[in-house]
Amino acid sequence: MANWSPNSWTTKPITQDVVYEDAQGVKDALDKLHKLPPLVTTQEINNLKNSLRNVALGKAFVLQGGDCAELFDYCNQDMIEAKVKLLLQMSLILIWGRKMNPVSLKQFNILTFYSGANKPVIRIARIAGQFAKPRSSPTEVIGGVEMPSFRGDNINGFAADAESRRPDPSRLVSAYFHSAATLNYLRASLSSGLADLHSPLDWGLGHVITPAIREQYAQIVKAVKDALKFMKTVGIDKDRGVETADIYTSHEGLSLEYEQSLTRLLRHPAHASTETTGEMGSGFYATSGHFIWIGDRTRQLDGAHVEFFRGIANPIGIKVGPSMQGDELVRLLDVVNPAKEIGKVTLISRYGAKKIANFLPGHIAAVQASGHIPVWQCDPMHGNTQATPSGVKTRHFTDILEELRQALEIHRAAGSFLGGMHLELTGEAVTECVGGAAGLTEDGLGERYTTFCDPRLNEKQALELAFLVAGFYRQESEE
Ligand code: PEP
Ligand code: CO
Secondary structure (H helix, E strand, O other), X not given: OOOOOOOHHHHXXXXXOOOOXXXXXXXXXXXXHHHOOOOOOHHHHHHHHHHHHHHHOOOOEEEEEEOOOXXXXXXXXXXXXXXXXXXXXXXXXXXXXXXXXXXXXXXXXXXXXXHOOOOOEEEEEEOOOXXXXXXXXXXXXXXXXXXXXXXXXXXXXXXXXXXXXXXXXXXXXXXXXXXXXXXXXXXXXXXXXXXXXXXXXXXXXXXXXXXXXXXXXXXXXXXXXXXHHHHHHOOOOOOHHHHOOOOEEEEEOOOHHHHHHOEEEEEOOOOOOHHXXXXXXXXXXXXXXXXXXXXXOOOOOOOHHHHHHOOOOOOEEEEEOOOOOHHHHHHHHHHHOOOOOOOOEEEEEOOOOOOHHHHHHHHHHHHHHHOOOOEEEEOOOOOOEEEOOOOOEEEEHXXXXXHHHHHHHHXXXXXXXXXXXXXXXXXXXXXXXXXXXXXXXXXXXXOOOOOOOOOOEOHHHHHHHHHHHHHHHHHHHHO
16 A cells, blocks of 8 residues: 555644644653553454455445444443444344345255355444544533543543543543453353343343234244254254354444554454555554444545544545535545455445435435445435424434435445444433434433434334334235
8 A cells, every 4th residue: 555554644634633732741652552452353354355345245234333422431241232222232233134034044044144154144242432522613612611622431430520631541442441441241141141141031131022023023032042943953043153153343444543442453364365465474453442433533635544544444434424525535435445346335425314315316326337346235314313492412313214224225226235324322221312112202302312412312212223224125016
């Protein structure tokens, strides 16, 4: 890669920069991070890249979700398990949506879901590193006092006092260890059978859902069980894949100091094709997570974030909002993916339900004309944030669903594929988004509003959304 190194971004203009007073502290933190082992391996990263290639080609769907701002405190057994279960349940529901015929469910879906190859639903969590947050203003006024805004647990503290809000470089190292502990438990629980679909009813769903959803879910579970029985009969249920399901990790690659320190020149996995890896035998991998993305506020063509991202071998995301121009989008793709690798880039569109029809068709047309084949993912959260009359940040379930519905239709009309959805959600019973079958109202938001950044779907709302989106796909295959 010409004129690129893990720190070449430092020569470019940067937005959302963090100014540390303690230069020696930053150096010590980065030196420490540089010596620590990668959090994820090239093999895993390339597996995800290959799966995303299938998504780009319309052969699979990607479900990405998790907190807006992950906190170090979320690194505990209950919260990790709740999130993992929710993503697994949602992906099971989405698989049901993509193939409605029970025969194909038995003979195709279940096998591919568990076989570790050609998975129809790829799961990526916003977890084990989703700490850093871009902010609209570097400072805020709390109780009449102006102080730095909260930038995420890896940068400063949430407590509203100037001392806690001072950027602390040791938090970068702490971010690594919290990511490592979260990832360790994620891997351990998956390999110990948390995702064991021989007993999907044990996924702790019963108490969360409404009777109508419970019944639909029970039907899906029955289909899964029948398929597993079938697999047992023909002797193919001993595969490791039957017991586990992969979940990849992701976060916004906002803190470039952190990302740079965990970027390593590593050998490509032996099986990787030259198409996905280029000519050389090694590449620079961001090893902080499997998938990282550039936010809507940091995607300037000549900026530091794009410079960093153009050099890494990982699959990457780019948020695409209403201010993106069609030609700008194509130039961005040319810069970060000059070889036009299929599925290397995931375009995460986030316009809002009222704006998507004005922007998505033009963006799809520009990308189609360029010859790039990205994954198109819809983030129906970030364009639909609004404040209640009393100033509480929320999102309406109907807007979220509407943006997804339109995304699906617009892609279909353009001969393109909606490859996935990108959600802010939590396995907890929070009250942050309005609507859904349980009828959460603006008045009810105060009950359990615990987000440190944007409002998330709670477990019920997330499952319901998965059912409704699965329903769109079923409708599509019936037409
Ligand atoms: C986010 O995904 O939390 C986020 C900040 O999104 P965007 O960059 O699209 O605003
Ligand atoms: Co957010």
